[in-house]
Amino acid sequence: MKFIGIVGTNANKSYNRMLLTFMQKHFSHQAEIEILELTDVPLFDESNDQSNSEIVQLFNTKITEADGVIIATPEHNHSIPSALKSILEWLSFNLHPLDGKPVMIVGASYDVQGSSRAQLHLRQVLDAPGVNATVMPGYEFLLGNAHHAFTPEGDLKEERTIDFLESCFWRFLRFTQVVNVLAEPEEVALTSGEFTVTTPGHNGEIPMVVRIDNNRIEAIDIDTSGESQGIADVVFTRIPKQIIEGQTLNVDIISGASVTSNGVIDGVPKVIKMAGSNPDILRKRPKAASALNTQDMEYHTDVVVVGAGGAGLTAAAKVLQEGKSVIVVEKFPAVGGNTVRTGGPMNAANPNWQNTFAAIPGERHALKEMIATDEATIDAEYLEDFRQLKAQVTAYFEATKNEEEYLFDSELFYRMQTYLGGKRKDKFGNTIYGQYDLVKILTDKGLESVEWLEEIGVEFDKSDVTMPVGALWRRGHKPLKSEGYAYVSALQQFVERHGGVIITDTAVKELICENGRIVGVIGTGMNGQKITVHSDAVVLASGGFGANTQMLKEYNTYWTEISDDIKTSNSPAITGDGIILGQSVGADLVGMGFSQMMPVSDPETGALFSGLQVPPQNFIMVNQKGKRFVNEYGSRDALTQAAIDNGGLFYLIADDEIKKTAYNTSQEKIDKQVAAGTLFRAETLADLARQIGVDPDVFEATIASYNACVENGFDPEFGKDVFDLKVAVAPFYATPRKPAIHHTMGGLKIDTQTHVLNTEGQIIEGLYAAGEVAGGIHAGNRLGGNSLTDIFTFGRIAGQTAVQELTK
Numbered sequence: 001m002k003f004i005g006i007v008g009t010n011a012n013k014s015y016n017r018m019l020l021t022f023m024q025k026h027f028s029h030q031a032e033i034e035i036l037e038l039t040d041v042p043l044f045d046e047s048n049d050q051s052n053s054e055i056v057q058l059f060n061t062k063i064t065e066a067d068g069v070i071i072a073t074p075e076h077n078h079s080i081p082s083a084l085k086s087i088l089e090w091l092s093f094n095l096h097p098l099d100g101k102p103v104m105i106v107g108a109s110y111d112v113q114g115s116s117r118a119q120l121h122l123r124q125v126l127d128a129p130g131v132n133a134t135v136m137p138g139y140e141f142l143l144g145n146a147h148h149a150f151t152p153e154g155d156l157k158e159e160r161t162i163d164f165l166e167s168c169f170w171r172f173l174r175f176t177q178v179v180n181v182l183a184e185p186e187e188v189a190l191t192s193g194e195f196t197v198t199t200p201g202h203n204g205e206i207p208m209v210v211r212i213d214n215n216r217i218e219a220i221d222i223d224t225s226g227e228s229q230g231i232a233d234v235v236f237t238r239i240p241k242q243i244i245e246g247q248t249l250n251v252d253i254i255s256g257a258s259v260t261s262n263g264v265i266d267g268v269p270k271v272i273k274m275a276g277s278n279p280d281i282l283r284k285r286p287k288a289a290s291a292l293n294t295q296d297m298e299y300h301t302d303v304v305v306v307g308a309g310g311a312g313l314t315a316a317a318k319v320l321q322e323g324k325s326v327i328v329v330e331k332f333p334a335v336g337g338n339t340v341r342t343g344g345p346m347n348a349a350n351p352n353w354q355n356t357f358a359a360i361p362g363e364r365h366a367l368k369e370m371i372a373t374d375e376a377t378i379d380a381e382y383l384e385d386f387r388q389l390k391a392q393v394t395a396y397f398e399a400t401k402n403e404e405e406y407l408f409d410s411e412l413f414y415r416m417q418t419y420l421g422g423k424r425k426d427k428f429g430n431t432i433y434g435q436y437d438l439v440k441i442l443t444d445k446g447l448e449s450v451e452w453l454e455e456i457g458v459e460f461d462k463s464d465v466t467m468p469v470g471a472l473w474r475r476g477h478k479p480l481k482s483e484g485y486a487y488v489s490a491l492q493q494f495v496e497r498h499g500g501v502i503i504t505d506t507a508v509k510e511l512i513c514e515n516g517r518i519v520g521v522i523g524t525g526m527n528g529q530k531i532t533v534h535s536d537a538v539v540l541a542s543g544g545f546g547a548n549t550q551m552l553k554e555y556n557t558y559w560t561e562i563s564d565d566i567k568t569s570n571s572p573a574i575t576g577d578g579i580i581l582g583q584s585v586g587a588d589l590v591g592m593g594f595s596q597m598m599p600v601s602d603p604e605t606g607a608l609f610s611g612l613q614v615p616p617q618n619f620i621m622v623n624q625k626g627k628r629f630v631n632e633y634g635s636r637d638a639l640t641q642a643a644i645d646n647g648g649l650f651y652l653i654a655d656d657e658i659k660k661t662a663y664n665t666s667q668e669k670i671d672k673q674v675a676a677g678t679l680f681r682a683e684t685l686a687d688l689a690r691q692i693g694v695d696p697d698v699f700e701a702t703i704a705s706y707n708a709c710v711e712n713g714f715d716p717e718f719g720k721d722v723f724d725l726k727v728a729v730a731p732f733y734a735t736p737r738k739p740a741i742h743h744t745m746g747g748l749k750i751d752t753q754t755h756v757l758n759t760e761g762q763i764i765e766g767l768y769a770a771g772e773v774a775g776g777i778h779a780g781n782r783l784g785g786n787s788l789t790d791i792f793t794f795g796r797i798a799g800q801t802a803v804q805e806l807t808k
Helices: 015-026 054-065 082-090 116-126 159-182 233-246 258-274 279-283 310-321 363-371 380-399 411-422 436-444 446-456 485-497 549-555 577-584 636-645 667-676 685-692 696-712 786-804
Strands: 002-007 032-036 068-072 102-108 141-143 193-201 204-213 216-222 297-300 303-306 326-329 501-503 507-514 517-524 530-534 537-540 595-601 650-654 680-682 732-744 755-757 763-769
Touching (some): 002 015, 002 054, 015 032, 015 068, 015 102, 015 159, 032 054, 054 082, 204 258, 216 258, 233 258, 303 310, 303 517, 303 577, 411 436, 436 446, 436 786, 485 501, 549 732, 577 763, 680 685, 763 786
Parallel strands (some): 002 068, 102 141, 297 530, 537 763
Antiparallel strands (some): 595 732, 650 732, 680 732
16 A cells, blocks of 8 residues: 655654654554655745645645655644645645545654644644545544654664554554445436536536436537636646546646636536536546646747736747747646736737827826926936927927817837826835836837737727726727737737647746756646746746735835735746746846835725726716715825725726726626626616615716716816716626736846846846836836737837847
8 A cells, every 4th residue: 555644843852753763664564664754845826826836735645645644843932833734725725636535544742642642733733624634534644753663773662652552553444445345436317318407607607518428428518608718727637638538526726726627526516416417526536637647748949928817929930930839838727817807908008099189178288288298307318308309299289289189109108108197206205217218118119019919810890999997098908809818819829820839737846957058847736736947048938026925015116015915917837936036047137126006906806897987087986975085097006095095995986988988898798797796886876886885876976077077177186187987877886896916017137129137237148028027118107008018019029139149
């Protein structure tokens, strides 16, 4: 038999380790015991999923393959150590290798009771739903006075103690045989036919049709129309495939899409019951063979890209366009990163197109405010641009003084807004602003990125120029398809169609460095296997660290506080991996203290896709007293701070006309959210006020005052000066919102060709970075819509530069 022994502590010196080592030697003729250590197990943190980490996957694989498990626990404050509790949490969160597994508990301690209370607690933990281990009853081996129990060679001294341990172990051998016989797969008798069920998804109920024939699950068809495209796509392919392949319900959820994963996994048991059998039989079957691959793999390519979000896929596409080979390594099961979660519009100044749209009330005032900026506040490298911009705006005013005003824009205006919009002071009084040469590339080449994406296959809606929240100006190019999925799907198809390779479920842990040059990466696959990719260049495009609360708190120099339970709009994959990799080879960092919160995030999840997300000129934000509290056209950090100052939770108000400007929803989604109570709808403002718990008279007065501001084109109370629609046409809507971490402006220091620079300001040969993993562009605050321009512009540059330098 093969057993796994777990040392229940991460202490360097442990009598429980000595006990397991003795058992390993003493019982070597009866069973093989492999001892696993907790030293590298991360503290359990549900918000920072480490299920795919190398150490957790090691435990998962070893326990799955073993006949049984022996846990040796000390006693700390009448309980088990935190390190042991953490590994048990990880092995019952998304992974469940202990389910039905025979377990023997032993323990050693200084006290005469020999960890009896810790063992009792451990039994309770192992019996919990999610762990569901099969613990051997009775036969508790309690080694008291452990500091006197061993010889210098590590053997137990007392014969009586050894005799009792042998009795316990022999009983465990028999117990394991019996438990594993009971756990052997049972046959199922299923009624053939097609069965329809609904199961909970992220955005509501998901209809499923499961076809059964000859006692087998033959097909699982899922209606995915209600779910966000791109985010959960892998759920709808991988999970049904593994269920059908293995005829098993022993399937792991997909990281980053846990709600939808559980929905699909829970939907099939409903069908099994309808077909006349017990789903527990399928739950106890082994996983599908494709889910258990542990083979190490080695690859060779010209360029390897770390991260399959927008920046990584863009860099890969550019490498392929330049005629070279590329492999993209992504730690999550699905591609898309944060890009697939975006609202969609990207910034680019295109006056020829923008000038065809009429100006809206307040935009002229915003231009006047810009050119009235005191030159003394403009940093030297931006001063000449500012003076040229003043001349452009003055000429625009002159040209339109007797005509209807059109929408103004220019690369200079875009550059100055990016610069001034990002210029901030931290809480220690230090000023930061965007590096001029990087900001110039962003704003000069944004339109090139739009045109390049069109060549790749992204279709843009030319009928509307839009503006994401916090963008400051209408220059947003919006895809025809929904949200960021339009970019990701087109880029992924291009990469795969042109011979690029995308490896998912693989976390890059190490950069390969030879003679001062980066020549590849080493990663860990989903089952702990080693993945090595040799290359001539490495592009880091793994995103920022918005889903790593510990890292946010460690570097924060802007917000007064970042709470431990703060939500994020980010993919759970965005945990700073690329930044850490860069640091491992000497990379310099810039702007790490500045993170951005998205003020209009879902209060429960931090996501952006719920409710009604409309352009900021149609934002009406009311607090929990039913009053407006901020200029809704302001920057994201200003909106966030105002929301925090007003209790965090607030509501976005819309009417039926404003609803039509939302770019993240459909009537079906709206109806589902109203039914679920996450979006409020009423035929009168008074009724809407009552639904959200505010005084109807106050609320009606607030909306009347706002409508008057729309008519006048200016808001004297808060200074909002860009408006579009009034709140006047029933039904009326209220979307609950609360700030959540959205973007991290700091990262690896790069130059204009995306070379990663070391702390001496020198290029790290063979290493490039693009997207949110790099810093220096957005400084203290990123404008809405600029992240997409950033990833597509610098992603293209990274891919092109890497190829150009392959032959040098």
